[in-house]
Amino acid sequence: MMAMNIPMERNTGLQFGNPLLSLENWCAIGFRLFGQATIMLFQAVGYIFHGGINWAEVMRQANMIGIGSLYVVGVTGLFTGFAMSLQISKELAAFGADTAVGGVVALALIREIGPITAGVMVAGRVGSAMAAELSSMVVSEQIDALKIMRVDPVQFLVVPRFLAALLTIPALSIYSMFLGLAGAIFIAQAKANIPPDIFLDSVKQTVVGTDFITHLIKSVINACIIIFFSCSIGLSARGGAEDVGHATTRAVVWTMTIIFIANYIVTALSPLHTS
Amino acid sequence: MTDQPIPPSKLPSFSKATEPMIKVEGLRKSFNGREVLKGISFEVWPGEMLAIIGPSGCGKSTTLKLITGLLEPDEGEITLNSQRIGLVFQGSALLNSLTVRENLALALKEQKLPKREQDRAIMEDLTLVGLADYVDAFPTQLSGGQQKRTSFARAIVNDPEIVLYDEPTTGLDPVMSTIIEDYMIELENQLHAAGIVVTHQFSTWTRTAHRAILLHEGVVVWEGKPHEALHSNNPYIVQFAKATREGPMLAGKV
Amino acid sequence: MQASEVKHLAASPFLLVEDWVTLGVRLAGQVGIVIARTFYCLLRLQVDWQESIRQAYFIGVKSFLIVGVTSLFTGLAMSLQIAVQLVQFGGESAIGGVVSLALIRQIGPITAAIIVAGRVGSSIAAELTTMNISEQIDALKVMRIDPVRFLVVPRFVGAMAMMPVLSIYAMGIGIFAGMVIALIYADVSFGVFLDSAKAMVIDQDFFVHFLKAFINAAIVIFYSCTIGLNTKGGAADVGYAVTRSVVWSMTVMFIVNYIVTDLTYEGPR
Numbered sequence: 119m120m121a122m123n124i125p126m127e128r129n130t131g132l133q134f135g136n137p138l139l140s141l142e143n144w145c146a147i148g149f150r151l152f153g154q155a156t157i158m159l160f161q162a163v164g165y166i167f168h169g170g171i172n173w174a175e176v177m178r179q180a181n182m183i184g185i186g187s188l189y190v191v192g193v194t195g196l197f198t199g200f201a202m203s204l205q206i207s208k209e210l211a212a213f214g215a216d217t218a219v220g221g222v223v224a225l226a227l228i229r230e231i232g233p234i235t236a237g238v239m240v241a242g243r244v245g246s247a248m249a250a251e252l253s254s255m256v257v258s259e260q261i262d263a264l265k266i267m268r269v270d271p272v273q274f275l276v277v278p279r280f281l282a283a284l285l286t287i288p289a290l291s292i293y294s295m296f297l298g299l300a301g302a303i304f305i306a307q308a309k310a311n312i313p314p315d316i317f318l319d320s321v322k323q324t325v326v327g328t329d330f331i332t333h334l335i336k337s338v339i340n341a342c343i344i345i346f347f348s349c350s351i352g353l354s355a356r357g358g359a360e361d362v363g364h365a366t367t368r369a370v371v372w373t374m375t376i377i378f379i380a381n382y383i384v385t386a387l388s389p390l391h392t393s
Numbered sequence: 394m395t396d397q398p399i400p401p402s403k404l405p406s407f408s409k410a411t412e413p414m415i416k417v418e419g420l421r422k423s424f425n426g427r428e429v430l431k432g433i434s435f436e437v438w439p440g441e442m443l444a445i446i447g448p449s450g451c452g453k454s455t456t457l458k459l460i461t462g463l464l465e466p467d468e469g470e471i472t473l474n475s476q477r478i479g480l481v482f483q484g485s486a487l488l489n490s491l492t493v494r495e496n497l498a499l500a501l502k503e504q505k506l507p508k509r510e511q512d513r514a515i516m517e518d519l520t521l522v523g524l525a526d527y528v529d530a531f532p533t534q535l536s537g538g539q540q541k542r543t544s545f546a547r548a549i550v551n552d553p554e555i556v557l558y559d560e561p562t563t564g565l566d567p568v569m570s571t572i573i574e575d576y577m578i579e580l581e582n583q584l585h586a587a588g589i590v591v592t593h594q595f596s597t598w599t600r601t602a603h604r605a606i607l608l609h610e611g612v613v614v615w616e617g618k619p620h621e622a623l624h625s626n627n628p629y630i631v632q633f634a635k636a637t638r639e640g641p642m643l644a645g646k647v
Numbered sequence: 648m649q650a651s652e653v654k655h656l657a658a659s660p661f662l663l664v665e666d667w668v669t670l671g672v673r674l675a676g677q678v679g680i681v682i683a684r685t686f687y688c689l690l691r692l693q694v695d696w697q698e699s700i701r702q703a704y705f706i707g708v709k710s711f712l713i714v715g716v717t718s719l720f721t722g723l724a725m726s727l728q729i730a731v732q733l734v735q736f737g738g739e740s741a742i743g744g745v746v747s748l749a750l751i752r753q754i755g756p757i758t759a760a761i762i763v764a765g766r767v768g769s770s771i772a773a774e775l776t777t778m779n780i781s782e783q784i785d786a787l788k789v790m791r792i793d794p795v796r797f798l799v800v801p802r803f804v805g806a807m808a809m810m811p812v813l814s815i816y817a818m819g820i821g822i823f824a825g826m827v828i829a830l831i832y833a834d835v836s837f838g839v840f841l842d843s844a845k846a847m848v849i850d851q852d853f854f855v856h857f858l859k860a861f862i863n864a865a866i867v868i869f870y871s872c873t874i875g876l877n878t879k880g881g882a883a884d885v886g887y888a889v890t891r892s893v894v895w896s897m898t899v900m901f902i903v904n905y906i907v908t909d910l911t912y913e914g915p916r
Contacts, residue, residue: 194898230725235901242764246889247890250886250887251883363774375713
């Protein structure tokens, strides 16, 4: 059962609109999208518990999402680690605070920067690809064909992608985190002469189990956001080639935005101790 | 409905021209290892409309793109006696972000006319295709047929000496096809440009062209006047013109 | 480039690296050509100023809300983390400075990069690819109009004009978020916050921030335009072009961000 269609944002065209009005418009669309995505989430979970799961398809999707993103997530994580480490180690080393560098960098990467950059990168790659794929299927009437055959698109298309994302995105997040740390260690040594063991000691002292858990929770939430928003947007497309592009752009924008918002909410709700 | 082909007496005389407007020699082109054009040659004289016909995938559109310079040939020579070219695309290809007026103005950009001249030319050609009222509309606000007619106007607004049509009537209903063909004939009479029309529709090439070449698998297998097609000795053109399955053109190779 | 070229499933991860690198190099080459042609037009002042202003407006309007929301929530999250840490050590008075530095030097540019790639880059890629597959780009070429001059240059100029504005706006919101958190969580008044910020942030930080903003905008514009202009195919390929443009521009921006940081940051004064 397909839920209602989401109206597209008004094409801004050349409207010198009232910015507050468009904020209101934007919020309205956002809430509707959120509702749509949540409904899809519940539908998908329902199917997982009741229906048969096509594990072959799940694995195929996991391959596309996971293996396909390995390099971009890796590169991004690595270079983010480089940059953060460069900035922080030089700064703190000048104050003689070598022993604190590892901790600060690790906390930054694990708690905030890591989940956000990995999430956003995957959103850009996977979210847009899914929205593109699904909206092209709508435009070429394949979704109609499914419905005529009494197949629910959510079960057929969304559930495998959801499961695949749950399997791969947290793993990608952790992988990105490790690469970031590795890069950070390297740079700390190379640019600020902070030896790896001092770096790692500091990390061990500052980073707590709850940080990893927060990281994982954020990555799971990101996965859900990416899948359900992108799929909702993709499946509610209609029209021609133009609408495929439109849907893809919307998917990228909305998933990224919601990831940022959700990230803050989780941060605010998580217990922020240090050791 | 499909009219009779143009009788020879109505053909314009181009005896005044000393050189062909378009000259193609030994054209070859491959895509991804697959040879689409295997050496074709033809000429088009000013005031003449040549039809390039043939089954799908025989290289017709590729030939047009090679002539306009959108593609580079692997081998062979293309000589054009004029740089003023108008091309009517299969899908109209109007820029959706511009109005009709602005679309036509783009085609005139090279000539750097004063604004009044520009507007005059634009309105003149839009009136010709019956769309003068839509001058400030956007392409997305026009119907398919109207878009096609606009792209016609755009192709001729700079008084081209070469006009190229890429499947102008493909996919149109029979009445609209006739209307478009009438425009093409009218334009020919007015402009006396050298024209090439790529098509596989019988009515189009028999009504609008003075001469036709049939391409099959990248080679020219017949050349002649449209009204001779049905009575020709050449089995290819007979099969194509009659639209039957009997004959050397392997329709089953789809 | 056809959609089928990249959709291998991993036979071997090492083969994939080679593909990826080759693709990256080829794309970089195509981007290089577009950059060269753009600057050629710029140097000869062949710029459609009216169109550039229009593009600047579009970019600004499209990005306005999303930059605001993202900067707000990033600012809130970062300053919460920082405030918690500093309160532990009794270093509340430095909150302003640390938050500002973090936002201005790294977080700000990174976040902005992500947003611009996502919002502007994807819509440009979608727009240009759609034009390409409906033969509009070919139509331009037949009319002897350079697509780079007609499409890329105005977008580039518009983006360059908009970036400083968006950057300042983003910085403002982020720092404001920081001030609010500092007040609520650590009882640090706006005044103390700003004093600390003024003490720790130097001019060079702003300079580097804007430099990064310009570079990021340029990367996004050039990559998305190049991909849009070079993608052929059908409706599905429009989506594919958007994905490519988002992924590649973000990847390149992260790499360049590090390089710029390395080149400009010498340590605290």
